[in-house]
Amino acid sequence: PIEKGWLKPTMHQYQGFWFCPTRLHCVLSCQKSFQAFDTDILLVTAPKSGTTWLKALTFALINRNKYPNIHINHPLLTTNPHDLVPFCDRDFVSDFKTISHPRLYSSHLPYELLPKSVKDSTCKVIYLCRDPKDNFVSLWHFINKIRPKSSIAFPFEEAFESFCRGVSFFGPFWEHVLGYWKKSLESSEKVMFLKYEEMKMKPDFYLKEIAKFLECPFSKEEESRGMVDDILNLCSFEKLSNLEVNKIEKTSYEIENKFFFRLGQVGDWKNLLTTDMIERINTITEKKFVKHGLSF
Ligand code: A3P
Numbered sequence: 114p115i116e117k118g119w120l121k122p123t124m125h126q127y128q129g130f131w132f133c134p135t136r137l138h139c140v141l142s143c144q145k146s147f148q149a150f151d152t153d154i155l156l157v158t159a160p161k162s163g164t165t166w167l168k169a170l171t172f173a174l175i176n177r178n179k180y181p182n183i184h185i186n187h188p189l190l191t192t193n194p195h196d197l198v199p200f201c202d203r204d205f206v207s208d209f210k211t212i213s214h215p216r217l218y219s220s221h222l223p224y225e226l227l228p229k230s231v232k233d234s235t236c237k238v239i240y241l242c243r244d245p246k247d248n249f250v251s252l253w254h255f256i257n258k259i260r261p262k263s264s265i266a267f268p269f270e271e272a273f274e275s276f277c278r279g280v281s282f283f284g285p286f287w288e289h290v291l292g293y294w295k296k297s298l299e300s301s302e303k304v305m306f307l308k309y310e311e312m313k314m315k316p317d318f319y320l321k322e323i324a325k326f327l328e329c330p331f332s333k334e335e336e337s338r339g340m341v342d343d344i345l346n347l348c349s350f351e352k353l354s355n356l357e358v359n360k361i362e363k364t365s366y367e368i369e370n371k372f373f374f375r376l377g378q379v380g381d382w383k384n385l386l387t388t389d390m391i392e393r394i395n396t397i398t399e400k401k402f403v404k405h406g407l408s409f
Contacts (some may be wrong), residue, residue: 164195237326244409
């Protein structure tokens with residue numbers, strides 16, 4: 114099925130999920146040819162769930178011995194996280210031959226659509242999700258920033274309807290989350306399931322959890338040297354969004370870096386959604402998630 118809509122002139126449904134035509138092309142080639150290694154680390158999100166933050170944190174974490182002086186010569190100070198951690202469902206043909214091991218890359222693909230080699234290997238998958246209300250609001254703002262200046266903004270109410278019907282990049286949002294939630298319950302050594310809201314509340318706890326999951330826990334000595342806080346500070350919204358590179362440059366795929374940083378907070382939906390909208394989206398979320406033991 115094809116749908117005209119708020120995200121792109123057309124969106125195409127493939128195996129139950131929605132894609133814009135150019136990305137679908139990349140997804141198909143990734144599914145067909147991508148070869149995962151057992152040592153790979155894959156970061157997955159539905160768009161606007163905190164991909165940029167997760168990329169920065171994980172990059173800084175696994176490379177912490179390579180860049181001991183985090184304040185001076187760290188790549189995150191001069192390069193946007195999306196250019197340090199490529200998407201396997203967008204960039205892999207060009208970038209993946211030169212990437213060093215263990216390979217760190219990302220994807221927006223639903224679990225069901227991941228390349229077979231990712232599922233069959235022992236590579237680690239970290240999934241980050243976000244309250245659908247904030248996810249929708251963040252996506253709405255993002256779409257309005259990247260759309261051509263000449264085009265008219267899609268009505269907010271219609272965009273909301275579309276999102277609730279499941280039409281969003283790599284959506285339906287709820288099915289995207291559920292795929293990884295179920296897999297994380299089944300195989301907690303393969304998939305780590307994180308929530309943006311919880312990470313914002315206890316970032317140090319979750320950074321240490323990620324380190325344990327990736328089998329590179331912080332040593333007592335690293336902790337006493339303030340390594341955890343150093344990484345969190347470097348990857349914080351305030352730090353990254355104020356770096357020159359993230360204010361003026363574009364990613365290798367031509368999106369302005371500054372568009373990946375807006376508010377970086379929990380609960381901005383309260384400023385945009387009406388009471389009816391909140392009730393509608395909460396009802397969908399409860400209906401789909403509660404029976405699986407998941408809530409926001
Ligand atoms: P808001 O639009 O709510 O501010 P993604 O990285 O998946 O594209 O998601 C973008 C969202 O993550 C935006 O949310 C953005 O502001 C927020 N974000 C970007 N960098 C962040 C960081 N370092 N810490 C927390 N949130 C961040």
